Amino acid sequence: MGRAMIIGCGGVASVAIHKCCQNSDVFEEIMIASRTKEKCDALAAKLAGGKTKIQTAKVDADNVEELIALIEQFKPDVVLNLALPYQDLTIMDACLATKTHYVDTANYEPLDTAKFEYKWQWAYREKFEKAGITALLGSGFDPGVTGVFAAYAQKHHFDEIHELDILDCNGGDHGYPFATNFNPEINIREVSAKGSYWENGHWVETEPMEIKRVYNFPEVGEKDMYLLHHEEIESLALNLKGIRRIRFFMTFGQSYLTHLKCLENVGMTSIEPIEFEGKQIVPLQFLKAVLPDPATLGPRTVGKTNIGCIFKGVKDGREKTYYLYNVCDHQECYKEVGSQAISYTTGVPAMIGAMLVMNGTWNKAGVYNIEEFDPDPFMEALNKWGLPWQESFTPELVD
Secondary structure, three states, rough: OOOEEEEOOOOHHHHHHHHHHHHOOOOEEEEEEEOHHHHHHHHHHHHOOOOOEEEEEEOOOOHHHHHHHHHHOOOEEEEOOOOHHHHHHHHHHHHHHHEEEEOOOOOOOOOOOOOOOHHHHOOOOHHHHHHEEEEEEEEEOHHHHHHHHHHHHHOOOOOOOEEEEEEEEEEEEEEOOOOOOHHHHHHHHHOOOOOOEEOOOEEOOOOOOOOEEEEEEEEOEEEEEEEEEOOHHHHHHHOOOOOOOEEEEEOHHHHHHHHHHHHHHOOOOOOOOOOEEEEEHHHHHHHHHHHOOOOHHHHHOEEEEEEEEEEEEOOOOEEHHHHHHHHHHHHHHHHHHHOHHHHHHHHHHHHHHHHHOOOOOOOOOOOEEEEHHHOHHHHHHHHOOOOEHHHHHHHOOOO
């Protein structure tokens, strides 16, 4: 049916590429492009022999002209950006110049500021609309599936959603004293930043890890979780009818928190450059280099994830609660695609979002967050492609 260019070749990209190849009726041809072509070649060799034709290329995602040249050479129907969030805007610029649809999983953040928000990408709305192409923002799990869950709840179960709690639980164990389940630099920037939630039309800021709750997750059990700022809150606050409060919680074990606090205390999580042996280095980037690569955690990670949304609102004048979630097993993911569940839960929705844009199911010119599209085809695809969802109408609520 079409061809997709996938930029990036890390853990999430590997899952998305595996899934594109499984979905060969839609993805007839793909190009894997990365700064490190050897990684692309190795993955292509592993997947050779299937129906999906695979090309590889070297590209610097910070270089708009390089990106334009590659897009013009391959002529994809959609560009799936699975590079770093710092590179969203250059890839969007290249898609604009070539009038190619764009999909990503995480919103832009500047390299020198630990702050992520949608304003930079939303500024492209008129340009994409005039070019007649779609930019789909945040087609991972959170953001991504959580936004689809919210749109589904709003369409089928509520007249108004008043409160939304997004709960992200990783009940897996990789055996290391300290490691991150996705890009260490992005992970630590996110976790060490101040928390915030949206309430009654404005942001409420908290200190990092200030708000803690304990929740009993289906199929995982009781876990400590902490309130974080998270990007989908910003768009959901605009797109959910009647919304009064949105919070995001993520689980962390005590070993992770203890190590993180020690690293913070000695300056290793800083993004301010320092001089070391005559060279400028960023401590957090150095730390990333010495920590285990998240892509290597698959074979040693056991346990399950549970990520979902708890809604409170009204339907036909009556108060209602609703819990929509997915449970994913780390070892099952590894057996299927050689990855742990954190990469799997992001890579599968990335493929689905690219598919729906490419085949015209989601077809609106402009820049859109994922909850602004019809959720039903995405929800159907989640069940088909490895992330089946479950629901409860009597959930335990978060105080």
